[in-house]
Amino acid sequence: MIMPAISYKRHRFPPQIIAHAVWLYYRFPLSLRLVEEMLLERAIVVSYETIRRWGKKFGPDYARRLRRKQPSRDDIWHLDEVVITIAGRKHWLWRAVDQDGYVLDEIVQNRRNTKAAKRLLTRLLKKHGVAPKRMITDKLRSYGAAKRQVMPDVEHRSHKGLNNRAENSHVPLRKRERVMQGFRSPGSLQRFVSIFSALRNLFVPPRSKRSALATHIHRLQAMAEWKAVTVVS
Incomplete structure (x- = not known):
């Protein structure tokens, strides 16, 4: 288009x-x-x-x-979530990056549960059109439950030590958060990221x-x- x-x-x-x-x-x-x-x-x-x-x-x-990276069935998705406090309330920024550190998608949600994880996976599949070869997350059980519903055939490795790529992807945003002295609303955070x-x-x-x-x-x-x-x- x-x-x-x-x-x-x-x-x-x-x-x-x-x-x-x-x-x-x-x-x-x-x-x-x-x-x-x-x-x-x-x-x-x-x-x-x-x-x-x-x-x-x-x-x-x-x-x-901006041109987006072409998705591939050989991609590895690293998923993680980070808490961000806005006006005294906790919100969760769910992020997915690939094996090269390329940010695939991000979504701000007020829950850290299976429903929130499922929403992220559904958005990823709709946006990229193909499932990855492997999905790597931390030990949060919500990822496994959501994966079984959305893409049951994809390999899932759940280990905190394997997910440094996703965790490191939060660092640049944390630096910006300090410079900006926080975000005013979930909508402004979603728009910014x-x-x-x-x-x-x-x-x-x-x-x-x-x-x-x-x-x-x-x-x-x-x-x-x-x-x-x-x-x-």
Whole structure:
């Protein structure tokens, strides 16, 4: 499906500045005020509140347009959940990553049970179209119960030591959470992680590309795709 072009009409700042501000905020552990200061250093006077509105308006559209990794039946899904407190209440961010650390999906839920695990697996299958070769989780029994209902033929390994990849994937978000001093609502958290992880998927090279040259080439290609998606020459 061909998406309509991104419209920057009625914005007095050019697309290059809008896209650059959104990229800075979601790509690096920066607060809105720090992004405001970095733009000011370039003689671009824009308020942090305007940058927040740009991220809210354009961020989801950018994320939807970024190229996604092609799913494979040989993929290994690593699933984990992390608690995030919002306005004094606990919520759970359920995340799935593959063998390369690529974020497959994330969903914010207020429960840590079989129903929540089943919802994540159902979303993953619908989104990717194929089941993985193997699923790896920690010892939470809800994963096994949900797997038996959603994809009973998939191998499931439940061992905390095998699931470091999923657990490590929470670290960048935890850093952002501290910079942002928490999230205001489950909806704002869901919106943020969908954009944040889409940019990480684009710019962070797979684990197989660890040489300096491969990393450099990967980031150049990522930047070229980002400019194409944001319609910035």
